Amino acid sequence: MxxxxxxxxxxxxxxxxxxSFNITLGLGRLLNLAHVAGYAIGAYVTAIGTTTGDMGLFTxxxxxxxxxxxxxxxxxxxxxxxxxxxxxxxxxxxxxxxxALLINCKGVTNGVLGISGIPRPKIADFELLNNSSFLFxxxxxxxxxxxxxxxxxxGPFGRALRAQGENRSALLALGxxxxxxxxxxxxxxxxxxxxxGSLYAYYINYVDPSSFSFSEMTLLLTIVIVGSxxxxxxxxxxxxxxxxxxxxxxxxxxxxxxxxxxRQLLQSVILVLVVWLNRNRLFSLTREV
Amino acid sequence: MELLPQIxxxxxxxxxxxxxxxxxxxxTYGVLKILNFSHCHLMMAGAYLFYLFFVELxxxxxxxxxxxxxASVFLASIVFFLFIRxxxxxxxxxxxxSTLGCATILESLVAIFFGVNVKSLSGDWISESIEIGxxxxxxxxxxIISTAIIISVVLAIILQFTPFGRQVRAVAERATAAESVGIxxxxxxxxxxxxxxxxxxxxxxxVGFESNLTPTMGQSFxxxxxxxxxxxxxxxxxxxxAGSFILGFIENIAVGIDIGGFSLPASxxxxxxxxxxxxxLLLRPNGIFSxxxxxx
Amino acid sequence: xxxxxDISVQIGDSSILNGISCEVLPGECVGVIGPNGSGKTTFFxxxxxxxxxxxxxxxxxxxxxxxxxxxxRAQHGIGRVFQNFGIFRDMTVLENLIIALEGRASLRKxxxxxxxxNRAIREEAxxxxxxxxxxxxxxxxxxxxxxxxxRLLEIVRTLAFGAEVLLLDEPTAGVxxxxxxxxxxxxxxxxxxxxxxxxxxxxxxxxxxxxxxxxVLDQGQVLxxxxxxxxxRDPRLHExxxxxxx
Numbered sequence: 028m029x030x031x032x033x034x035x036x037x038x039x040x041x042x043x044x045x046x047s048f049n050i051t052l053g054l055g056r057l058l059n060l061a062h063v064a065g066y067a068i069g070a071y072v073t074a075i076g077t078t079t080g081d082m083g084l085f086t087x088x089x090x091x092x093x094x095x096x097x098x099x100x101x102x103x104x105x106x107x108x109x110x111x112x113x114x115x116x117x118x119x120x121x122x123x124x125x126x127a128l129l130i131n132c133k134g135v136t137n138g139v140l141g142i143s144g145i146p147r148p149k150i151a152d153f154e155l156l157n158n159s160s161f162l163f164x165x166x167x168x169x170x171x172x173x174x175x176x177x178x179x180x181x182g183p184f185g186r187a188l189r190a191q192g193e194n195r196s197a198l199l200a201l202g203x204x205x206x207x208x209x210x211x212x213x214x215x216x217x218x219x220x221x222x223x224g225s226l227y228a229y230y231i232n233y234v235d236p237s238s239f240s241f242s243e244m245t246l247l248l249t250i251v252i253v254g255s256x257x258x259x260x261x262x263x264x265x266x267x268x269x270x271x272x273x274x275x276x277x278x279x280x281x282x283x284x285x286x287x288x289x290r291q292l293l294q295s296v297i298l299v300l301v302v303w304l305n306r307n308r309l310f311s312l313t314r315e316v
Numbered sequence: 317m318e319l320l321p322q323i324x325x326x327x328x329x330x331x332x333x334x335x336x337x338x339x340x341x342x343x344t345y346g347v348l349k350i351l352n353f354s355h356c357h358l359m360m361a362g363a364y365l366f367y368l369f370f371v372e373l374x375x376x377x378x379x380x381x382x383x384x385x386x387a388s389v390f391l392a393s394i395v396f397f398l399f400i401r402x403x404x405x406x407x408x409x410x411x412x413x414s415t416l417g418c419a420t421i422l423e424s425l426v427a428i429f430f431g432v433n434v435k436s437l438s439g440d441w442i443s444e445s446i447e448i449g450x451x452x453x454x455x456x457x458x459x460i461i462s463t464a465i466i467i468s469v470v471l472a473i474i475l476q477f478t479p480f481g482r483q484v485r486a487v488a489e490r491a492t493a494a495e496s497v498g499i500x501x502x503x504x505x506x507x508x509x510x511x512x513x514x515x516x517x518x519x520x521x522x523v524g525f526e527s528n529l530t531p532t533m534g535q536s537f538x539x540x541x542x543x544x545x546x547x548x549x550x551x552x553x554x555x556x557x558a559g560s561f562i563l564g565f566i567e568n569i570a571v572g573i574d575i576g577g578f579s580l581p582a583s584x585x586x587x588x589x590x591x592x593x594x595x596x597l598l599l600r601p602n603g604i605f606s607x608x609x610x611x612x
Numbered sequence: 613x614x615x616x617x618d619i620s621v622q623i624g625d626s627s628i629l630n631g632i633s634c635e636v637l638p639g640e641c642v643g644v645i646g647p648n649g650s651g652k653t654t655f656f657x658x659x660x661x662x663x664x665x666x667x668x669x670x671x672x673x674x675x676x677x678x679x680x681x682x683x684x685r686a687q688h689g690i691g692r693v694f695q696n697f698g699i700f701r702d703m704t705v706l707e708n709l710i711i712a713l714e715g716r717a718s719l720r721k722x723x724x725x726x727x728x729x730n731r732a733i734r735e736e737a738x739x740x741x742x743x744x745x746x747x748x749x750x751x752x753x754x755x756x757x758x759x760x761x762x763r764l765l766e767i768v769r770t771l772a773f774g775a776e777v778l779l780l781d782e783p784t785a786g787v788x789x790x791x792x793x794x795x796x797x798x799x800x801x802x803x804x805x806x807x808x809x810x811x812x813x814x815x816x817x818x819x820x821x822x823x824x825x826x827x828v829l830d831q832g833q834v835l836x837x838x839x840x841x842x843x844x845r846d847p848r849l850h851e852x853x854x855x856x857x858x
Contacts, residue, residue, distance in 0.1 A: 106597075111409070120590045123590045131587070190700045248416060284431070302417065309409075
């Protein structure tokens with residue numbers, strides 16, 4: 028039962044993280060390799076805010092989201108004027124800078140040792156120590172986030188993002204400011220990633236640079252692609268699937284240091300398989316005029 | 317500042333390593349038109365294969381080298397035919413994602429079979445410091461520098477003066493036109509890709525001797541390869557070579573010098589690559605040696 | 613309505629447009645013809661902002677739009693129909709029209725998918741689709757349409773967007789002979805709505821039926837700008853297509 032609750036909390040956090048990634052990659056065809064950086068920043072803001080300061084729950088969540096969003100504006104300013112290949116490079120570089128800063132600014136982030144002892148959030152003096160009560164909070168927040176994201180997906184903004192991925196010039200000819208649109212998408216996507224990070228920090232009570240690595244990025248990529256890029260419900264399904272499927276590995280009789288790499292292997296094999304099988308339909312070529 | 321000659325030698329060594337690793341990445345982009353994000357993971361895997369032959373199975377150095385070359389070509393073929401070729405002519409997002417997946421697969425496999433602990437390649441005589449003037453070098457480091465120089469020269473000769481080199485340049489420029497004069501783009505691409513992989517694995521082995529091997533080294537080196545390539549111009553072999561040395565220089569100077577008692581902690585050394593990338597992308601996305609401004 | 617003055621476009625080392633000037637009156641229909649490579653599409657690109665011009669000015673309804681980016685020029689009323697079909701193939705016909713209409717609507721009103729503004733937009737989109745006889749196909753992906761249908765969709769989408777100046781780049785390319793009449797009818801309808809239209813075409817006869825004037829481009833310059841009758845009679849027209857010795 029405890030284990031089930033743990034999985035549910037994890038799934039909820041990943042739902043927010045993956046759906047926000049779905050906005051930029053799935054709808055907008057923007058491969059933002061720094062999405063996990065947004066997640067990390069959110070986690071660290073909450074970590075620092077609640078350990079050194081005395082941030083309340085909502086302050087922490089808003090601060091985390093906002094900081095991630097703000098930094099994404101910086102990234103967007105540089106990366107969004109670049110074409111696909113260079114865009115991927117730019118976001119990758121940004122992600123690495125964030126990583127390097129987290130490791131090196133020891134005074135603030137405690138370097139590779141990470142920040143521990145992050146307290147559970149308090150709602151009106153009631154501390155959510157119990158995992159089930161924490162689950163209620165996370166579930167409620169996730170529900171609200173997903174509802175907002177759903178509205179974005181099915182409304183004009185989602186439509187325009189989709190169109191941009193398909194035929195950029197045609198969308199420009201219809202009077203849409205694509206740069207502004209992408210910047211907004213970035214901001215929203217990163218803010219949600221920061222929010223997910225905040226929840227992560229509150230749940231695990233410990234953050235360190237290694238939890239936000241390259242392999243997290245590949246997991247998110249796998250989730251979005253397996254769930255069909257741009258599909259809201261597909262992404263929900265694939266998140267649940269991909270977060271849960273490596274779990275049986277825990278119960279096998281293998282040394283604990285192998286569990287991580289095996290989970291990674293399983294997820295990346297699924298990714299490559301799905302990409303290969305769908306290569307004709309996935310990310311159909313954008314048309315240039 | 318008496319340390320300057322030492323810093324320069326270190327810059328040369330770092331630059332040489334980066335050159336070996338980055339030139340393949342840049343060539344892959346120039347000829348296959350893809351960013352191979354698994355490039356440095358292939359380097360890591362190949363270096364670990366060498367470790368397997370040389371240290372664990374205790375083959376001699378030449379046998380290990382031969383086995384590694386054979387295994388590397390095999391590995392390159394798998395990657396080329398499964399992760400790259402199926403996605404030609406489609407959205408570039410596909411090879412990007414596919415190579416990222418490939419990289420993670422390689423990293424997990426190596427972690428599973430070799431463990432996550434650091435491994436080292438070592439030989440006694442190659443690590444002994446020699447003093448030349450005011451600088452200290454090891455024979456290994458001299459080997460690194462000379463390898464980079466030799467490879468650069470050989471690459472120059474092949475690309476400029478041989479028929480195959482002409483084919484490579486033709487395919488890089490316009491594959492369909494090359495096809496119409498009887499060149500088989502697939503063969504050219506495969507050969508270039510394999511060569512790129514072999515070169516980077518060579519670099520990886522030297523890194524293994526010079527420092528150590530970990531499954532995550534792919535992640536750290538890819539940024540260096542990208543930085544050097546972007547600096548010199550993706551696809552531009554000379555630019556990338558120059559970019560590699562410039563990057564090596566920047567890294568070593570930045571942490572080596574003392575300005576009024578303030579110096580950068582060595583842990584920031586690796587971060588320069590990232591800043592270099594972003595800086596170049598901002599100002600001259602086609603590399604500092606290009607005359608054209610890229611417009612979107 | 614709009615005028616271009618001394619427009620020059622240089623790409624790399626080659627000069628594609630070399631000092632083009634012309635003035636188009638409101639509600640006028642101008643045909644743009646010329647041999648391949650004369651710069652017709654580049655001319656449209658320069659007007660709509662997809663290509664930056666190095667010299668000269670473009671004025672729309674008295675306003676200098678030379679420095680504006682393409683989306684801004686579109687918002688000022690320039691509608692562009694692309695040679696290679698600028699429709700969104702993976703989206704349905706209805707969605708293609710909805711996007712165009714949403715461009716003019718306020719974001720606040722259309723944010724919630726179930727709002728009344730959105731329902732109104734849907735109805736309007738259906739009406740536009742019906743106008744080009746695509747009402748049966750509104751839920752099909754635009755990529756499944758025939759060339760002629762795609763063209764009709766694209767033109768009517770520009771109307772839905774509210775463009776005042778329509779730049780049609782080879783509207784009959786890829787269109788079956790039967791559909792050409794439909795395209796012609798649609799263009800006549802567009803004219804009747806008072807829109808200014810410029811059409812690039814190779815089929816001079818097609819163009820003649822609606823244009824009040826024809827602009828002839830050759831090697832990036834204006835050769836002729838006159839009524840269709842005068843243009844077809846001018847020996848220079850034959851020269852640029854067939855050479856002097858003919």
